[in-house]
Amino acid sequence: MEKLVVIGAGMASGRLLEHLFDAAPEKFEVTLFNAEPRGNYNRIMLSPVLSGEKTYEEIVTHDDAWYAQHKVTTRFGERVSGIDRARKVVTSPNGDVPYDKLIIATGSDPFIIPFPGHDLPGVVAYRDLEDTNAMVKASSVRGAHAVVIGGGLLGLEAAAGLRLRGMEVTVLHNTGHLMDRQLDETAGYLLQKDLERRGIKVITKATTKTIAGDGKVEKVTFEDGSEIPADIVVMAVGIRPSCSLGTEAGLEMGRAIKVDAQMRSSDPDILCVGECLEFDGNLFGLVAPLYDQAKVAAKTLLGEDDAFKMRELSTKLKVTGCDLFSAGDFADGPNREDIVFRDPKRGVYKRLVIEDDRLVGAVMYGDTADANWFFGLIKDGTDIEEMRETLIYGPAFQGGGGATADPLAAVAALPPEAEICGCNGVCKGDILKSIAGGATTLDDVKAQTKASASCGTCTGLVEQVLAVTLGDGFAMPTEKPVCNCTDLTHEDVRRLIKSQELKSQPAVWQNLAWKTPNGCPTCRPAINYYLLADWPLEYQDDGQSRFVNERNHANIQKDGTYSVMPRMWGGMTTPDELIAVAQAAKKYDAAVKVTGGMRIDLLGIKKEDLPAIWADLNAAGMVSGHAYTKGLRTVKTCVGSDWCRFGTQDSTGLGIKLEKRLWGSWTPHKVKLGVSGCPRNCAEATCKDIGIICVDSGYQIGVGGAAGMDVKEVERLVDVATEEEVIEWVVAFMQMYRENAKYLDRAYKWLNKVGLDWVKEVLADPAERQALVARFDISQSVYQKDPWAERAVPSEAVKFQPLADLTQEAAQ
Amino acid sequence: MSWIDVGALDDIPLRGARIVKTKAGCVALFRTDEAEVFATSNTCAHKNGPLAEGIVHGKQVTCPLHNWVYSLETGEAQGADEGHIATYPVKLEAGRILLDAASIEARSAA
Numbered sequence: 066m067e068k069l070v071v072i073g074a075g076m077a078s079g080r081l082l083e084h085l086f087d088a089a090p091e092k093f094e095v096t097l098f099n100a101e102p103r104g105n106y107n108r109i110m111l112s113p114v115l116s117g118e119k120t121y122e123e124i125v126t127h128d129d130a131w132y133a134q135h136k137v138t139t140r141f142g143e144r145v146s147g148i149d150r151a152r153k154v155v156t157s158p159n160g161d162v163p164y165d166k167l168i169i170a171t172g173s174d175p176f177i178i179p180f181p182g183h184d185l186p187g188v189v190a191y192r193d194l195e196d197t198n199a200m201v202k203a204s205s206v207r208g209a210h211a212v213v214i215g216g217g218l219l220g221l222e223a224a225a226g227l228r229l230r231g232m233e234v235t236v237l238h239n240t241g242h243l244m245d246r247q248l249d250e251t252a253g254y255l256l257q258k259d260l261e262r263r264g265i266k267v268i269t270k271a272t273t274k275t276i277a278g279d280g281k282v283e284k285v286t287f288e289d290g291s292e293i294p295a296d297i298v299v300m301a302v303g304i305r306p307s308c309s310l311g312t313e314a315g316l317e318m319g320r321a322i323k324v325d326a327q328m329r330s331s332d333p334d335i336l337c338v339g340e341c342l343e344f345d346g347n348l349f350g351l352v353a354p355l356y357d358q359a360k361v362a363a364k365t366l367l368g369e370d371d372a373f374k375m376r377e378l379s380t381k382l383k384v385t386g387c388d389l390f391s392a393g394d395f396a397d398g399p400n401r402e403d404i405v406f407r408d409p410k411r412g413v414y415k416r417l418v419i420e421d422d423r424l425v426g427a428v429m430y431g432d433t434a435d436a437n438w439f440f441g442l443i444k445d446g447t448d449i450e451e452m453r454e455t456l457i458y459g460p461a462f463q464g465g466g467g468a469t470a471d472p473l474a475a476v477a478a479l480p481p482e483a484e485i486c487g488c489n490g491v492c493k494g495d496i497l498k499s500i501a502g503g504a505t506t507l508d509d510v511k512a513q514t515k516a517s518a519s520c521g522t523c524t525g526l527v528e529q530v531l532a533v534t535l536g537d538g539f540a541m542p543t544e545k546p547v548c549n550c551t552d553l554t555h556e557d558v559r560r561l562i563k564s565q566e567l568k569s570q571p572a573v574w575q576n577l578a579w580k581t582p583n584g585c586p587t588c589r590p591a592i593n594y595y596l597l598a599d600w601p602l603e604y605q606d607d608g609q610s611r612f613v614n615e616r617n618h619a620n621i622q623k624d625g626t627y628s629v630m631p632r633m634w635g636g637m638t639t640p641d642e643l644i645a646v647a648q649a650a651k652k653y654d655a656a657v658k659v660t661g662g663m664r665i666d667l668l669g670i671k672k673e674d675l676p677a678i679w680a681d682l683n684a685a686g687m688v689s690g691h692a693y694t695k696g697l698r699t700v701k702t703c704v705g706s707d708w709c710r711f712g713t714q715d716s717t718g719l720g721i722k723l724e725k726r727l728w729g730s731w732t733p734h735k736v737k738l739g740v741s742g743c744p745r746n747c748a749e750a751t752c753k754d755i756g757i758i759c760v761d762s763g764y765q766i767g768v769g770g771a772a773g774m775d776v777k778e779v780e781r782l783v784d785v786a787t788e789e790e791v792i793e794w795v796v797a798f799m800q801m802y803r804e805n806a807k808y809l810d811r812a813y814k815w816l817n818k819v820g821l822d823w824v825k826e827v828l829a830d831p832a833e834r835q836a837l838v839a840r841f842d843i844s845q846s847v848y849q850k851d852p853w854a855e856r857a858v859p860s861e862a863v864k865f866q867p868l869a870d871l872t873q874e875a876a877q
Numbered sequence: 878m879s880w881i882d883v884g885a886l887d888d889i890p891l892r893g894a895r896i897v898k899t900k901a902g903c904v905a906l907f908r909t910d911e912a913e914v915f916a917t918s919n920t921c922a923h924k925n926g927p928l929a930e931g932i933v934h935g936k937q938v939t940c941p942l943h944n945w946v947y948s949l950e951t952g953e954a955q956g957a958d959e960g961h962i963a964t965y966p967v968k969l970e971a972g973r974i975l976l977d978a979a980s981i982e983a984r985s986a987a
Contacts, residue, residue, distance in 0.1 A: 240911065241891060245911045246911075246912070249910070400950060400951075401936070401950070403935070581934070581935060582935060583892065583934060583935065584934055585934045585935075585939075586931075586932040586934060586939040586944070586946075589932060589934065590932075608890065608893070609890055609891065609892040609893045609932070609933065610892075610932070611932075612932065612941065613930040613931070613941035616930070617930070621927075621930065621941055621942070623924065623942065624925075625925070625926070625927045864888075864895075867895070867896045867897055867898045867903070868883055868884040868888055868889070868895035868896065868897050868906060868974075869883035869884055869897045869898070870897070870898040871881065871883070871897060871898060871899045871900070871976075871981060872898050872899060872900050
């Protein structure tokens, strides 16, 4: 008999031994080393052991009797110290063992991020029975806290298991969505919602700083200074091949031990199976290819021909109730197209990736019933051209017809008492009555019931009620969808973001059934604005959903350079500021232009120089003038009562106060203000979005002016007596515009739709005004920060530089 | 192919872009997905707009100057516009972005 030594009793080597003993029971005399003090068990089933759904005994695959029956000499709990290839001996502290053939199946080690405190008692990986038992023990204390670092497959299974055991569980994940290697953003978002529903907290983009505690783990701290309690920390951030034996033995190595398709290392008498090997540049972690390797290695040992082939892999999460599936490749590569299906009501999301009429990848969430059928199409490379139209509906639809969901069905199903118009308290029944009474158009319904007569966000709903009731008798008019990604109008989207509390872009895409994976240049900036306006504290502004000017905080010019314009409050400046501006203009070789908004523009600045010129201007006390934003631009003033013989009030001072209150806020479109000290109106306040004319008795506030594509004169909102009242009314008006207008509607366009009367009515109520002001101030607590100062620091400034400069390399 | 490491994947925000300077102008790197990066010329065929400053959506970018849309896979302008930008081989390895030196040099020679 030949001597076969196997190092590592895991799932791959276990399967290998089964194949060997089946095919040639008397050919090998086997010695099996294992560093763990036990034989082979089904490691994949540790999650049910953790959650208590299974016991360890139930997941053992090879027990002592099995090893005895096949005359395997077991050396469990013993770590092999080396391989002497010259003498063909495996060395170990408890005695060396000679081999004819050797199998290295040492698997992998969990990757531990070396945070300060990572070596404290209570920090565990999730790899073997010891780790699992440590977690079970930690969960036995009532109300104990677990922190799982890593929101991948293993980490989430650990989190779910610990939660089932009654722990308070928080998952920390460093990228933007869970399981980012297997799922796209939307599926990651749905998974997070499901986990949160079962009481697991999830923190994405987590910036873990330390694991801390006195003698044992007590808490995890973050870069921003916050912390969460932890009685146990599970680190499940990945694995790396455990292959040092191969390195020390002088085998050919890549990231692991390199093998050929017969599973032979560079030494033909040494074979590998499992996570410790590298084949054709690939490492392995899922069980299916490991079993393939075991089969091939057994054949090789028996002198038979076989070759290992890479094959498509699929992933399922073993968390009861979270139905997800991902397979194939849904990133990378040319000529790929997506088919996306979303059913927000059922929480279903499906995405298919197609290349050359073949399915190459699939992600599914919420309904994975057809997963295997899709996986089959991927594996077989089936030509799907014929069934492309209905492919996403699954096998049931192939060969037969199928109805698509009626977009009006939801409205048709609403009961008569369902409220349609919140502003005016109009129910569906009221609208049905007016239709029965002869109303056939939106205007008829508006006139008779007041539905959609105020803020207008329910216009789409009213139209849908008309359409459902009148059928062909009603032609759906007017308002277009946001873009080709959706059938919803801006008003619909704004209403639904508020009512469904959608607080992220993936949430909007999924719940509102977006037809593209991640939007387009038309909807992305709009949705980004709606989210930050409605959820200033929860939503994080997304620079990648902004046009270049707002992303780079400067105006791009036709030659790709930028213009830089610092704020001059109310048009006032000082000699020192002017010197700083002049020096910056010289230093960065800028053209200098005095603008119509009473500021100074520096043109021709290179992108790389932006952070440096900002730092120079910041040093002189100047901040961004936001000349590039859909936000507060400038407040134009005249010199007012300080200097002018006609001035009635301090128009400059009031302008500065308004500018200091409003700067930094994002709005649906740009907002310009003017404050004139008397009705001669030198500050041209009557063609601004908000214009104030000072008079002897106080202040006239006008809104909805413009001097752009359209020229409009303001309409009077209100007359007030004091500066404080001016500020309160103006801030409240701004917030109302921010909360209600369609993205890219200037104030006058919005007022045309909703009517100035409604705005006056709302703002006439002091409580409403104060509530609007309070909401504006909450938003300002987040957004009233100088974006230049934030980006002039070295860690941010580097992002304005090229990623790399290859001009040097190319020159040699 | 000879691959040059030009930086870390995480230096490009999701659906963002960065440029790499070469002797013959800038190459734009677009991160369209967690682990998906495309490399193209940074220069719009229309009026030389810097494409790396455009909005990245799906596997496309929209030029910041006049809204031309390009497929990052083929370099072809989409819709009614006619034009083409060069595309370059790029690969990701262990969180690093690699560009093919030969293609970049061929660009310099051209």
